[in-house]
Amino acid sequence: MTRDPRYDILFEPVQLGPVTARNRFFQVPHCNGMGYARPTAHAEMRGVKAEGGWSVVCTEEVEFHWSSDTAPYVEGHLSDDADIPMHARLVDRVHAHGALAGCELVYSGMTAANLEVRQPPMGPVALPVVGTHPVHSRAMTLDDIADLRRWHRQGVERAIAAGYDVVYVYAGHGLTVLQHFLSRRYNTRTDAYGGSVENRTRLLREVLEDTIEVAAGRVAVACRLCVDELIGEAGLQRAEIEEIFGIIGEIPDVWDLMVGDWDFDSLTSRFGPEGTQEEYVRGLKALTTKPVIGVGRFTSPDTMVRMIQDGVLDMIGAARPSIADPFLPKKIEEGRWQDIRECIGCNMCVTGDYTMTSIRCTQNPSMGEEWRRGWHPERIRPRGSDTKVLVVGAGPAGLEAAMSLGRRGYEVMLAEGTNELGGRVALEARLSGLAAWIRVVDYRLGQLERIPNVEIARGSTVTADEILGYEFDHVAVATGCHWRTDGLGRATLQPVPLGDGLEIVTPDTILRGELPAGERVVVYDDDHYYLGGVIAELFAAAGRKVTLVTPEARVSAWTENTMEQHRVHVRLAEAGVEIVLSQVLTSAGSGSVELGCAYTGRPLTLPADALVLLTARLPDDELATALRAVEVGPTVRAIGDALAPGTIAAAVWDGHRYAEELDDPAVANNDHAPFKREVVALADE
Ligand SMILES: Cc1cc2nc3c(=O)[nH]c(=O)nc-3n(C[C@H](O)[C@H](O)[C@H](O)COP(=O)(O)O)c2cc1C
Numbered sequence: 102m103t104r105d106p107r108y109d110i111l112f113e114p115v116q117l118g119p120v121t122a123r124n125r126f127f128q129v130p131h132c133n134g135m136g137y138a139r140p141t142a143h144a145e146m147r148g149v150k151a152e153g154g155w156s157v158v159c160t161e162e163v164e165f166h167w168s169s170d171t172a173p174y175v176e177g178h179l180s181d182d183a184d185i186p187m188h189a190r191l192v193d194r195v196h197a198h199g200a201l202a203g204c205e206l207v208y209s210g211m212t213a214a215n216l217e218v219r220q221p222p223m224g225p226v227a228l229p230v231v232g233t234h235p236v237h238s239r240a241m242t243l244d245d246i247a248d249l250r251r252w253h254r255q256g257v258e259r260a261i262a263a264g265y266d267v268v269y270v271y272a273g274h275g276l277t278v279l280q281h282f283l284s285r286r287y288n289t290r291t292d293a294y295g296g297s298v299e300n301r302t303r304l305l306r307e308v309l310e311d312t313i314e315v316a317a318g319r320v321a322v323a324c325r326l327c328v329d330e331l332i333g334e335a336g337l338q339r340a341e342i343e344e345i346f347g348i349i350g351e352i353p354d355v356w357d358l359m360v361g362d363w364d365f366d367s368l369t370s371r372f373g374p375e376g377t378q379e380e381y382v383r384g385l386k387a388l389t390t391k392p393v394i395g396v397g398r399f400t401s402p403d404t405m406v407r408m409i410q411d412g413v414l415d416m417i418g419a420a421r422p423s424i425a426d427p428f429l430p431k432k433i434e435e436g437r438w439q440d441i442r443e444c445i446g447c448n449m450c451v452t453g454d455y456t457m458t459s460i461r462c463t464q465n466p467s468m469g470e471e472w473r474r475g476w477h478p479e480r481i482r483p484r485g486s487d488t489k490v491l492v493v494g495a496g497p498a499g500l501e502a503a504m505s506l507g508r509r510g511y512e513v514m515l516a517e518g519t520n521e522l523g524g525r526v527a528l529e530a531r532l533s534g535l536a537a538w539i540r541v542v543d544y545r546l547g548q549l550e551r552i553p554n555v556e557i558a559r560g561s562t563v564t565a566d567e568i569l570g571y572e573f574d575h576v577a578v579a580t581g582c583h584w585r586t587d588g589l590g591r592a593t594l595q596p597v598p599l600g601d602g603l604e605i606v607t608p609d610t611i612l613r614g615e616l617p618a619g620e621r622v623v624v625y626d627d628d629h630y631y632l633g634g635v636i637a638e639l640f641a642a643a644g645r646k647v648t649l650v651t652p653e654a655r656v657s658a659w660t661e662n663t664m665e666q667h668r669v670h671v672r673l674a675e676a677g678v679e680i681v682l683s684q685v686l687t688s689a690g691s692g693s694v695e696l697g698c699a700y701t702g703r704p705l706t707l708p709a710d711a712l713v714l715l716t717a718r719l720p721d722d723e724l725a726t727a728l729r730a731v732e733v734g735p736t737v738r739a740i741g742d743a744l745a746p747g748t749i750a751a752a753v754w755d756g757h758r759y760a761e762e763l764d765d766p767a768v769a770n771n772d773h774a775p776f777k778r779e780v781v782a783l784a785d786e
C-alpha cells in the first residue's frame with residue numbers, strides 16, 4: 102500500500118539545529134517505570150518506537166544530579182559517568198532504526214522529596230515539597246544556582262557522551278526547578294532571580310545558554326516549556342509566556358510546548374478530547390523561528406496534518422499514541438492508517454509510573470514486554486503446531502487472544518454467546534466519558550476481518566459437552582466475570598445482611614441498561630476504580646438523588662494512579678452527587694442503607710430506594726471448570742476476567758499472553774519466570 106498524498110506533509114524532514122529529524126513524528130519524553138532499574142527493557146522499548154518510524158525518540162525525565170531524587174519513582178539517572186552505558190544502550194537501539202535519540206535532563210527541585218538521598222531538595226524559595234511528605238525545600242543561594250548550572254552542563258556532557266542527538270532543558274509539568282523559578286506560583290524571591298518576568302526567566306535563560314554552549318553544535322537543544330499553568334494570573338499564562346518568548350524564543354533549537362501540570366497534559370479521554378491543548382499553543386509558533394512541537398493525544402492523521410497546515414505546530418509530539426501504537430508513523434507512511442491501534446486515553450500507562458512498575462498499556466499488551474518476554478507490537482512468532490483453538494467469549498481477552506492466535510497462523514474459532522462483540526468494553530463504552538474505549542474492540546475487529554483463519558460465531562453459547570464434540574485441541578475460556586450481589590468485598594470479607602424494601606443491583610444490571618426505579622440511589626463503591634464514579638454520574642444525569650459511599654478516604658481512590666481522582670471528585674460534586682467517605686456497608690433493607698465509619702465503626706443511616714453494589718467480582722469460569730474435569734480433551738485455560746477479574750488492560754494482556762505462550766515449551770515449567778530479568782550487579786566491596 103502507498104501513502105495517501107494528504108499525509109505527505111507529515112513525512113517532511115525537520116531541521117533541529119545541527120540534526121535532522123526524518124519526519125514530523127516526535128516521541129516526547131515519557132516515563133515508563135523501567136528507567137534506571139530495568140535499563141535493557143527500557144532500551145528495547147525505545148528501539149521498537151524507532152523501528153515504528155518516529156523520527157525522534159526520547160527518554161523520560163532523567164536526573165542529572167544526585168541531589169535531585171525522585172525516589173521511589175523509577176525515572177532515568179545520568180548523574181554519574183557510571184550511568185552512561187545504560188543510556189548508550191538505549192541510544193544504540195534507537196539509532197539502529199534510523200531515529201534520533203533525545204534525553205530529557207531534569208532537576209526536580211521541590212517536587213522531589215529526596216527520600217533516598219535525604220538531603221533537603223532545593224527550589225527558588227523554602228516551601229513544603231509537593232505532595233504530603235513532611236519535607237521542605239530550601240531556598241537556593243546564588244552559589245546553589247551556580248552549582249545547578251554547572252551540574253546541568255555536566256549532565257549535557259554525559260548525555261552527549263552517551264550518544265544522544267537531542268538534549269532537553271526542561272521547564273514543564275510543574276515538576277522542575279526551572280519552571281519553579283519561572284513561575285510566580287512558586288517564585289517569590291526578591292533578588293535578580295525573582296520578581297519581574299525577566300528576572301524569573303533568568304535561570305532558564307542561563308541554563309539554555311549554557312546548554313547551547315556545551316552542545317557546541319554536536320546535539321540539538323530542546324526546551325520543554327509549560328505555556329499555561331491554568332491558574333490564571335497566579336501562574337504562567339499567555340501574556341507572560343509571550344514576554345518569555347521575547348527573551349529566550351530564539352535560544353533553543355526546538356521548542357516542545359505543553360500545558361498545565363501532568364494530569365492536564367496527559368488528560369484522559371474521560372475528561373477531554375484529542376487536541377485539548379491547541380487553544381493554548383496556537384499562535385506561539387509566530388513568536389519564534391525555531392520548530393515547535395506540541396501534544397494532544399494525536400491519533401488522527403487528519404488532525405496532525407491540520408496542526409501543521411494551520412501553523413500551530415511543526416512536529417507532532419506524542420507520548421500515549423506512541424505507547425498504544427509504536428508503529429503509528431510507519432502505518433501512516435505505508436497507507437495503513439486503518440491499522441493504527443489508537444490510544445483510548447485511559448492512562449493505564451501512567452499507572453506504571455505511579456506504581457513504580459514497568460509500563461503497561463490497554464491497547465498495546467507488548468508495551469514493557471519487548472525485552473523481557475520478547476513481545477513485539479507488530480510481529481508474533483508462527484504457530485507451534487497445526488492445532489485448532491476455540492476461544493469462548495469475545496470480550497477484551499477473547500478478542501486479543503483470537504487476533505493474536507490468528508496472526509500466529511492457528512485455525513481459530515471465536516464463539517460469542519451474544520450478538521455483540523466486545524464484552525464489557527462494548528457495554529462500558531456506552532457510559533459517559535468512556536466512548537473512546539470502544540477502540541479496544543474496533544481495532545481488534547478491524548484486524549480480525551482480515552485474518553481468514555479466524556472464524557467468528559456470534560450468538561453462539563457453547564456448553565462443555567458441545568465443545569468436546571468438536572475437534573479443538575485447545576480452548577481459551579474468556580467468559581468474563583460478574584459482580585457479587587451479597588456485599589462481600591475488600592472492606593467486608595463476609596456477605597452483608599441485605600433485606601427487602603429497597604432495590605439492590607450491581608453494575609451488571611446497569612450495563613444491561615436496566616436502571617432501578619427509585620428516586621434516592623446509593624452507589625456503594627468498594628471497587629475504587631472508575632466505574633463507581635461513572636455510575637453515580639449516570640444516575641445524577643437521570644435526575645436521581647445520588648449518594649456515593651466508599652470505605653476509602655477519597656472517591657474513586659485508585660484513579661489517583663491515572664491522575665483522574667481530583668477530576669472525578671469535582672465532576673461528581675458538580676453533578677450534585679453527595680460524597681460520603683470512609684464508610685463501610687453494614688446492612689441494607691426497608692428503605693435504608695446502614696453504614697459504619699471505617700475508623701470508629703460509628704453507625705450512619707442513609708435513606709435509600711436503591712443500592713448499587715460495587716464490591717467484589719467473581720470469574721465466570723464454570724465452563725473452564727467443566728472442561729478441565731474431562732480426562733482426555735483439549736487443553737483448557739481461563740483467560741482475562743474469567744481467570745481473575747481485573748482491568749481491561751489486564752484482560753487484553755492475558756489474552757495476548759495466552760496466544761504468545763501456546764505451544765511454547767519454555768513456559769510449561771513455571772518453576773522459572775517466563776521472562777528475562779535484569780539483576781542488579783554487585784558493586785566491588
Ligand atoms: C506514562 C507517561 C509518562 C510521562 N512522563 C513524562 C516525563 O517523564 N517527562 C515529560 O516531560 N513528560 C512526560 N509525560 C507527558 C508526555 O510527554 C506528554 O506531554 C503528554 O502525555 C501529552 O501527550 P500525549 O497526549 O501524546 O500523551 C508522560 C506522559 C505519560 C503518558
Ligand code: SF4
Pocket residue numbers: 420421422424425443444445446447448449450451461462463464465
Ligand atoms: S494505556 Fe491507555 S492512555 Fe496509555 S497509551 Fe495505552 S491506551 Fe493510551
